[in-house]
Amino acid sequence: MNNDPISSPHAHDHSSVSRIMGHVCLALVPCTVFGFYLFGFPAVNLWIITVATAIFCEILCLRLMGYPIRQVFDGSAMLTGWILALSLPPWAPWWIGFVGSIIAIGVGKQLYGGIGQNVFNPAMLARVVLLISFPVHLTTWPVPETSFFATSFSDSLAITFGYLPISDSMTGATALGQFKTELASQVAMADSIQQSLTMADTLLGFSPGSLGETSALLILLGGCWLLAMRVISWHIPVSMLATVAALALLFNSIDPDRYVGISFHLFTGSLLLGAFFIATDYVTSPASKKGQLLFGAGCGALSYIIRTWGGYPEGISFAILFMNALTPLIDAWLRPRIYGRKLDGKPKTYPSPEDSANANASSLSKAGSEPS
Amino acid sequence: MWLSLFRGGVHPDGFKELSATEAIRQLPLPSQLNLPLRQHAGTESLPVVEVGETVLKGQLIGRAGRGLSAPLHAPTSGQITHIGPIVAAHPSGGNTRGITIEPDGKDTPLASMGWTGSGQHEISDSNALLEDKLQHIFAQAPEVLAKRLADAGIVGMGGASFPSAVKLSMASHQSINTLIINGGECEPYLTSDDRLMQERSQAIVLGARFIQHIIKAPAIAIVIEDNKSDAIAAMTIASADYEDIEVITVPTRYPMGSAKQMIQAVTKKEVPAGSRSTEVGVLVHNVATAHAIYQCLTENRPLISRIVTLSGGAIAQPQNVEALIGTPIRHLIEHGGGLKEAPSRLLMGGPMMGQIMPTDQAPLIKGAGGVLALLEKEINDTHRSPCIRCGRCVEACPMGLMPLEIANHSRAQNFEGAVDYGLADCLLCGSCAYICPSHIPLVHYFQYAKGEISRQKANQKRTDYTRELSANRRQRQEQEAAAKAAAKAAKAKRRKRKTEKTN
Numbered sequence: 001m002n003n004d005p006i007s008s009p010h011a012h013d014h015s016s017v018s019r020i021m022g023h024v025c026l027a028l029v030p031c032t033v034f035g036f037y038l039f040g041f042p043a044v045n046l047w048i049i050t051v052a053t054a055i056f057c058e059i060l061c062l063r064l065m066g067y068p069i070r071q072v073f074d075g076s077a078m079l080t081g082w083i084l085a086l087s088l089p090p091w092a093p094w095w096i097g098f099v100g101s102i103i104a105i106g107v108g109k110q111l112y113g114g115i116g117q118n119v120f121n122p123a124m125l126a127r128v129v130l131l132i133s134f135p136v137h138l139t140t141w142p143v144p145e146t147s148f149f150a151t152s153f154s155d156s157l158a159i160t161f162g163y164l165p166i167s168d169s170m171t172g173a174t175a176l177g178q179f180k181t182e183l184a185s186q187v188a189m190a191d192s193i194q195q196s197l198t199m200a201d202t203l204l205g206f207s208p209g210s211l212g213e214t215s216a217l218l219i220l221l222g223g224c225w226l227l228a229m230r231v232i233s234w235h236i237p238v239s240m241l242a243t244v245a246a247l248a249l250l251f252n253s254i255d256p257d258r259y260v261g262i263s264f265h266l267f268t269g270s271l272l273l274g275a276f277f278i279a280t281d282y283v284t285s286p287a288s289k290k291g292q293l294l295f296g297a298g299c300g301a302l303s304y305i306i307r308t309w310g311g312y313p314e315g316i317s318f319a320i321l322f323m324n325a326l327t328p329l330i331d332a333w334l335r336p337r338i339y340g341r342k343l344d345g346k347p348k349t350y351p352s353p354e355d356s357a358n359a360n361a362s363s364l365s366k367a368g369s370e371p372s
Numbered sequence: 373m374w375l376s377l378f379r380g381g382v383h384p385d386g387f388k389e390l391s392a393t394e395a396i397r398q399l400p401l402p403s404q405l406n407l408p409l410r411q412h413a414g415t416e417s418l419p420v421v422e423v424g425e426t427v428l429k430g431q432l433i434g435r436a437g438r439g440l441s442a443p444l445h446a447p448t449s450g451q452i453t454h455i456g457p458i459v460a461a462h463p464s465g466g467n468t469r470g471i472t473i474e475p476d477g478k479d480t481p482l483a484s485m486g487w488t489g490s491g492q493h494e495i496s497d498s499n500a501l502l503e504d505k506l507q508h509i510f511a512q513a514p515e516v517l518a519k520r521l522a523d524a525g526i527v528g529m530g531g532a533s534f535p536s537a538v539k540l541s542m543a544s545h546q547s548i549n550t551l552i553i554n555g556g557e558c559e560p561y562l563t564s565d566d567r568l569m570q571e572r573s574q575a576i577v578l579g580a581r582f583i584q585h586i587i588k589a590p591a592i593a594i595v596i597e598d599n600k601s602d603a604i605a606a607m608t609i610a611s612a613d614y615e616d617i618e619v620i621t622v623p624t625r626y627p628m629g630s631a632k633q634m635i636q637a638v639t640k641k642e643v644p645a646g647s648r649s650t651e652v653g654v655l656v657h658n659v660a661t662a663h664a665i666y667q668c669l670t671e672n673r674p675l676i677s678r679i680v681t682l683s684g685g686a687i688a689q690p691q692n693v694e695a696l697i698g699t700p701i702r703h704l705i706e707h708g709g710g711l712k713e714a715p716s717r718l719l720m721g722g723p724m725m726g727q728i729m730p731t732d733q734a735p736l737i738k739g740a741g742g743v744l745a746l747l748e749k750e751i752n753d754t755h756r757s758p759c760i761r762c763g764r765c766v767e768a769c770p771m772g773l774m775p776l777e778i779a780n781h782s783r784a785q786n787f788e789g790a791v792d793y794g795l796a797d798c799l800l801c802g803s804c805a806y807i808c809p810s811h812i813p814l815v816h817y818f819q820y821a822k823g824e825i826s827r828q829k830a831n832q833k834r835t836d837y838t839r840e841l842s843a844n845r846r847q848r849q850e851q852e853a854a855a856k857a858a859a860k861a862a863k864a865k866r867r868k869r870k871t872e873k874t875n
Contacts, residue, residue, distance in 0.1 A: 006463065007816035009802030010744075011384050011560060011723040012752040015809040017760055074757060116758040116810075233767075287763035287774060336772040338794050339379065339632060340645040347645040350652055 017115075021075030023231045027222035028082055028277065034218050035211040038144040039090035041156030043211050047085045049160070050097035054081025054105050061110035076115050080104050083277060084123040086212025087270060087317070088130075091142045093162040096134065100126040120324045121284045124317040131317070141208035143172040172208045175268040180313040203267060213270040223276030235292035236285060236299075237275040243300030244271060251308070259308065271303060274316035284324040291327075291334040298323045378633040380770040381625040382803045384560045384724065386599060387750075390690040391683045392563045396571055397693050399707050401475045405447055405698035406458045406735040407433070408470040412527040413534045414440030419471055425452045429481040430674055433471055436522070442535045443525045447676035447696035450475040461720055461737045465730035473698070485672050505670050506578070514544055514586040521665060524674040525738075530554060530629065530658035531721065533739035536665065539657075542650065543587045549653035551589040552638060553580045553662055555596040555603060556622070556629030559722025562742040564679040565659050567692045569596070569603035572663055573610035577617065579662030582669050584616075587655055592617040594659075595634055599624040626724060627801040631656040633770050645797060660741070675738060682708045686715035686745035695736055702732035704743050715745035723750075724802045757810045765804035765814060771797050775804035779814045782821035787828070790821045798822075 036044050058077035062069055081101050088096060108122030109115065131138045145151065151159070173181065201207050205215025213219070226232045244265050251259035265271065270278075279285060279299045286295050299319045306315020337343050409416040417434035427433060427446040434444035450473045460468035509517065522537030553576065557565040569576060580592050594611060596604050598621045611617040622628055622637050632643050634656060641652040649656055657665075660678060667673040676697055683690035687709040695704055701718065705711060719726040720740045729743075736743070765775035773794040781789035798818050805814040 006728070007805075007813055007819055008721075008726055008800070009724045009806045009815065010717060010719055010726065010728070010746060010751050010753075011806060012811065013382065013384065013807050014752055015764075015807060016754070016811070017757050017809050020760075020762065020809055070755075071757065076760075114758065116760045282760050282762040285761075287761055287766045287776060289767070292763075331774075331777070335774055335793070336379075336766065336769075338645070338773060338797050339636070339771040340642045340647075340797070347647065348642055349644060350641060 017074040017076070020231055021079050023229050024079055024226065024277065025075065025082060027225045027231075028086065028212065030218040030221050031205075031212045031215055031273070032082070032086060034205060034215050035086065035090060038205065038214060039142055039211065040145055040151040041153050042142075042151060042159040043090035045094065045156055045160040046088060046090060046092055046097050046211065047082070049094050050085035050088070050101050051078055051081040053098045053101035054078065054084070057102050057105040058110070061106060061114075065110070065114070067114065071115070074115065077105055077109075080109065080122045084126050086273065087123065087127050087210050087278075089138060089140055089142070090211040091140065091159050092137055094160050095162075096130060096137055100130050103129050116283055118283055119327070120321050121278060121281050124278060124320050124324075127317050128321060131312075139177070140171055141174055141177075143208055144206050144214070174209050174313065175207060175264070176307060176313040207268075209268075210270060210273075213273045216267040216272055219272040219276060223272070226276060226280075232276070232280040233289070233292065235289050236280045236296040239293045239296030240275040240279055240300040240303075241266060241271070243297045244304050247301065247304040265304070265307070269307070269314045270316045274299070274303070274320060278316070279320050279323070284320075284327055286327050286330045286334065288331065288334055288336050290336065291330040294330055294334060295323050295327065298326065377623065377625065378628075378636045378770050379772055380768045380803060381627060381633070382768050382806050383624070384626055384806060386624070387561045387683065388563050388566070388599065390561065390687075391681050391692055392566055392600075394563075394567070394689075394691040396567050396679055397691060397708065399693050399695055399699070399704070401448060401477060401479065402696070402699050402703040403474070404453075404700065405450075405473045405475065405696060406470055406700065406733075407444055407447070407473070407698040408458065408460060408468045408735065408737060409434055409444065410468065411444070411533060411697070411737040411739065412442040412525075413532065414442065416469060417441055417444045417525075419455050421452050421455075421471070423452050423455055426450070426476075427452060427473065429479055430485045430672075430676060431482055432523075432674075433473075436525075440535060440538060442527050443523060443674075444471070445525055445674040445676050446473055447698055448473070448475045449478055449480040459731060459733045459735070461727070461729065461734045461740070463728045463730065465734075470735075482672075502670070509582060509669050510585055514588070515541070517582065517586050517669065518544070521668055524664075524668040526661065526664050526668055526675045527738050528658060529660035529664060529678060529739060529741070531725065531739050531741070533737075536657070536661055539655070540583065540586050542648070543655045546650040547653060548587050548589040548650060548655050549591065550639065550655075551580065551584050551587065551592045552631075552634060552654055552656040553592060553594040553659055554629060554631065554634055554656050555594055555600070555607065555659045556634055557600070557741070558597060558624070558626045558629040559724050559726070559741070560626075561683045561690075561744055562681045562722045563683070564681045564692050564741045566600045566603050567681075568663055568679050569600070569659055570606045573603075573606040575666040576607070576659050576662045577610045577614070578670070579664070579666030580617070580657075581614070582665055583655075583657055583662065589655065590616060593638055594619045595622055595638055596620070597622055597624040597628055626803060626806075627770055627799065630770070630799055630801060632799070678736075678738065678740075680704065680708075680736060680740065681742040682744075683742065684715065684719075684744040685747035685750050686711050686713045688712035697736060697738055699736045700732065701729060701734050701736065701743055704736065705732065705745065711745060713747060716748040717744075717746045717751055719744040719746060724806065725800065754811055756812055759810055759812055762809060764807045764809065768803040768807050770801060770803060771799060773798060775814045775818075778821070779812065779817040782817040785824075787821055787825050790818075791825070795821055795825075 054077045058072050062071055084100050084104050104122040104126035108125040109118045112118040203216050207214055245262050248262045248265040252261045286292050302319030302322055303315045306318055340348050342348055415437035417437055419434050421433045428449045431446045433446050436443045453474045454472035457467035458470035460466055518537045518540050526536045527533045555565055555569050584592055594607050604621055608619045627633055635649055635654050636642055643649050644651055664675050677694055680695045681692050689709045691709050693708040718729040720729050759776055769775055777793045778790045778795050800815055802815050
């Protein structure tokens, strides 16, 4: 694009794409660091491999397409890799992160034409491809460790590079997974959930799960940072969470044995991570506020449906991808109302000034006549 | 009054403190004044003077052209040295038709002009004399006053430069509830209206009262952004005697000074698309226009000068000056503030909607409230990157448009799509481009698309006209042929009858 100054405005608010991406990365730091603490060196290895591959793949693609390499500094590739890493099982082998990042950046983003052009969220696309292709690796959840150094660095390399099999004793099920299995085996659900899960554990995040999804509190902290920095608006997260909450409340009140309650739905799994960090991805979500509300509600409803009646215990990534596909349609339908026009685009009409003047005059004369 | 606001908008850094405390100064006469014949919406004015002629201050030098237009007056006394192409106050840096005056330095006014001073005093007349004049003015019919404004070349001084008399006479046919005097001045850096309100509040109030008299509005609202507390105080004092004048403080938010947004903020009504503000019973005039109207009616002074802010990071001493229309930018800057650094961009108008001046020879025009010399860091025009669809432009658009979609369609030459997304409603206010994190020149795309559409329309009109002409011609030919054939047939018939008779 040429940089000849031609048109106004001749001022700018100093925002930039890299600053936005930087804010998002900053907001991800708390839950990421907590994930490292929880799952030890293997999680760090996975994060480094995933992020590095994403950046490397971005540079390669930019080069192949003849775009300026400096575009990599916008930070979007790093963010994509980061979010993908957070959505993976923390002890996944190196090639899961490597292949995932290549799918995310190469296929999910650059094949569409680069930043801003992709239809689907690249990280979610990659995660779903991995989940379908390598279901075992994508559902092996290590149990949180007692300390960061519980797994030594050399052991972590063995785990990451796949020559130390993860024994069953080291793994467990996610809360959602457990719920799904037990529902299938007809165990009275209310008991099982209450046994396995305390509220404090879910909020703080001492439970099995993806690298970055476990701590509801820290994700909320990051989400609030994004809201405060006005990187995201409240529309998508609030409508998404509210929809899930409303559905959970509804079905839980109908049959508490089959349907878990609100807090379980809101604070387990990747709902919060998805609502604040993934569904809010600019490129793949609607640009208008009305569209964003619908988009969030759709993500929430689909997540609930997949979690409750679908074949997978967790459905956030599917729900978001599905709504991504609808985004262009939503954007075409739900445009903001234009100033001076009605919703259908026809000019606004008011009673003519004469009428309103007459109305004023009559009300005045009425007011004037009252005292007499 | 409870204020609703308008949708969207942005909060650019004001930089008003640079010049807000600087009282309006007078400048020495420049060695040359270049007056473009078209400084207003509509057609060029037509020169009524010859090269070599001597003119007096306030003398008519260009009469209004056909249709929508405005006349032009000599800002000072001197000699006409050139009529023809002069440097335009336009980003192209090209030429426009205009008149050049070489001032004689005496500044001799026309005998009819009452006010000759340099604006040191807000109101030069004694109270008794002013009362006399006011009585005389208010006794005149609105049409007479409007005609005087038209003859004085007064145009909207807030930027659009629409001939004021036309606006007033259009409004006088409709009932107006409120006359809004626009003291918003939402553009960063500009303080000319602010200073005008502080220093000449009484003149503005009287000007507003004249407008009120012409359009028969029951109430006047003087609307000022809340970052101009001194102006608010001055205008409140000046209007205290009039019960039908209210000074309304509105929050500082760009583009508050846009008539549509100001109407919405004050009356909670939106001007229907395709209509004028009179549709909702409101007429908006800028404070500087009200001041010019005061000068015209009480002093017989045509629009020959205006208050201009000289500011920006490259100006050594930012200030406000009263400058003659036609003064070259170079003269304004040299004698009003001076440069401390080479500017990276010269602007006429504010940074949000102002235009780049490629040369400092460009003249000051009636609609320009400021001349800015900006540095690179103030413009912050860094590398552009692709759109990430963040939707900030949608949030910021005061008109409720989706700028990203309009820009996409414009760039793809799909002008129908751009219009479908509301291009025609776009104000070109620049809020979207101001907040775009990808630094996409959205307004540039809109201007391009608007230009292309009007070009296509003009072409279409021409083709239609040609087609109509050729259709007419064919019809005429057919008619002629038919007439000929009929004549022939009649002749044959006659001949036949003749032969029958003879037989």
